[in-house]
Amino acid sequence: MDRRQQKTRDAIFEAFSSLLYSKRYTTITVQEIIDKANVGRSTFYSHFETKDELLKVMCTDLFEHVFSDNPGSENTHDFSLADGNPDSIITHLLYHLRDNNKNIIGLLTCESSDMFLRLFKQYLDELIVTHMLDNLDRKNTYIPDDFLINHISGSFVEMVHWWIKNKMQQSPEELTKYFLAVINPIF
Structure with a gap:
């Protein structure tokens, strides 16, 4: 994707995020998105077939960046030298959620x-x-992996809901300590 296309895509993402923050998803129209992004209808549809596809692509882009195996240095944090341990990965993820607070809440x-x-x-x-799972020696080997994975990821999602509801008062490092303290007994 060339710079001009990326700039247009970013404008559409920003417009959509702004609208999600202030309006219900079902009431947002493609016309509102293109007006706010200052792009034409055909330009919008050359990037996204529907508003639902825009939502999916926006989520996917966010997650591919946040869950990257090679995090880079960013404005608020630098995990480029992190060794891939769970503490660093979780903290990095929480920084992104905090830094993208407006998008995440929407x-x-x-x-x-x-x-x-x-x-x-x-x-x-x-x-x-x-x-x-691959890097830790589990104490409770009788627990099926799919159950354990579902439990840990569900717990993380609920923790993020709690964090946002409480206005993200804890730092990402502090929240990582809480989360690991809760799940470490499983291992």
């Missing part, structure tokens, strides 16, 4: 939050498998 509170949560949970499940 996505979690819209009527299509189930799409966001389903994608979020898929990425979390993969993260748990590759960075937690």
